[in-house]
Amino acid sequence: MGDRVEIFEVGPRDGLQNEKREIPVAEKLALVDCLSQAGFNRIEVASFVSPKRVPQMAGSGEVLAGIKRAKGIRYAALTPNMRGYDAAISAGADEIAVFASASEGFSQANINASIAESIERFEPILEAARHIDLPVRGYISCVTDCPYDGAVAPEKVAELADHLFAQGCYEISLGDTLGQATPDSVARMLLAVREAVPATRLAGHFHDTAGRAIDNIDAALAMGVRVFDAAVGGLGGCPFAPGASGNVATELVHEHLTRLGYETGLDGDVLVKAAEMARAMRAG
Numbered sequence: 001m002g003d004r005v006e007i008f009e010v011g012p013r014d015g016l017q018n019e020k021r022e023i024p025v026a027e028k029l030a031l032v033d034c035l036s037q038a039g040f041n042r043i044e045v046a047s048f049v050s051p052k053r054v055p056q057m058a059g060s061g062e063v064l065a066g067i068k069r070a071k072g073i074r075y076a077a078l079t080p081n082m083r084g085y086d087a088a089i090s091a092g093a094d095e096i097a098v099f100a101s102a103s104e105g106f107s108q109a110n111i112n113a114s115i116a117e118s119i120e121r122f123e124p125i126l127e128a129a130r131h132i133d134l135p136v137r138g139y140i141s142c143v144t145d146c147p148y149d150g151a152v153a154p155e156k157v158a159e160l161a162d163h164l165f166a167q168g169c170y171e172i173s174l175g176d177t178l179g180q181a182t183p184d185s186v187a188r189m190l191l192a193v194r195e196a197v198p199a200t201r202l203a204g205h206f207h208d209t210a211g212r213a214i215d216n217i218d219a220a221l222a223m224g225v226r227v228f229d230a231a232v233g234g235l236g237g238c239p240f241a242p243g244a245s246g247n248v249a250t251e252l253v254h255e256h257l258t259r260l261g262y263e264t265g266l267d268g269d270v271l272v273k274a275a276e277m278a279r280a281m282r283a284g
């Protein structure tokens with residue numbers, strides 16, 4: 001049996017948050033229920049942020065309440081502040097994620113806070129989660145390039161990863177939000193980040209704007225990363241990162257990893273079905 005590499009499915013959240021069409025909750029439920037048959041350990045399905053800023057995530061409570069929960073899967077939600085945390089807990093999220101940026105420009109555009117302010121906001125969330133043993137993931141956006149500030153220094157990413165890990169995030173997902181990273185810039189960034197956080201606690205989160213996401217996954221695999229975020233059907237993008245396109249497609253990552261001899265534990269046929277559903281949702 002090959003080495004295990006986990007794909008963390010983010011399509012129902014990162015994927016759908018940027019769709020132009022207002023997607024009914026029933027369609028989201030159907031997608032998540034299909035994905036729940038594929039063999040994932042973790043699926044991100046919700047985001048408790050301002051509905052004015054991200055209207056597509058407004059029905060997140062209904063999504064968490066309506067999905068058919070499959071045994072062994074943790075259904076995850078983004079929580080930017082205590083209000084989001086409380087909503088995620090009431091809705092029954094199995095794990096939550098805080099999200100920061102390695103660049104000041106994107107931090108302001110995305111969450112209306114500096115990097116330092118965002119870390120302060122996360123403190124009560126992590127403390128509350130600790131009390132109830134709720135796993136908290138930490139995202140870092142713009143780990144190589146920022147749409148506002150340009151190239152991002154690997155040391156900035158390492159410093160923030162160190163903070164989030166010390167605050168109690170069990171895993172740090174490193175986001176190439178713009179999809180402009182290269183295998184070289186990914187390797188340079190990971191070399192610095194690995195000094196602060198072990199590779200076994202890192203995840204790669206690559207958007208495929210420049211068609212290099214799979215090459216970037218290879219670079220991260222070579223540096224010891226064994227968890228990758230992906231969105232079925234290549235759904236996605238970030239409303240606050242102009243020019244960014246979808247996440248790397250789950251079914252492509254699964255195929256690629258399988259070809260390399262890794263075990264993902266996923267059922268390729270279910271992924272193809274879910275990818276068709278995702279594409280149909282996008283087409284409307």
Ligand SMILES: CC(C)(COP(=O)([O-])OP(=O)([O-])OC[C@H]1O[C@@H](n2cnc3c(N)ncnc32)[C@H](O)[C@@H]1OP(=O)([O-])[O-])[C@@H](O)C(=O)NCCC(=O)NCCSC(=O)C[C@@](C)(O)CC(=O)[O-]
Binds near residue numbers: 099175
């Ligand atoms: C972060 C905030 C909330 C800060 O919010 P703020 O702008 O600092 O201001 P606020 O706290 O005064 O709140 C502004 C408005 O949002 C409301 N509000 C405040 N908090 C909540 C909440 N939890 N749930 C629902 N509503 C909330 C609040 O009530 C108020 O409503 P209004 O008075 O205007 O009617 C806001 O800026 C926001 O929602 N930003 C959107 C962030 C977002 O969702 N970005 C996309 C996801 S991150 C991402 O995609 C990157 C990632 C993770 O995938 C990795 C990668 O690819 O890089």
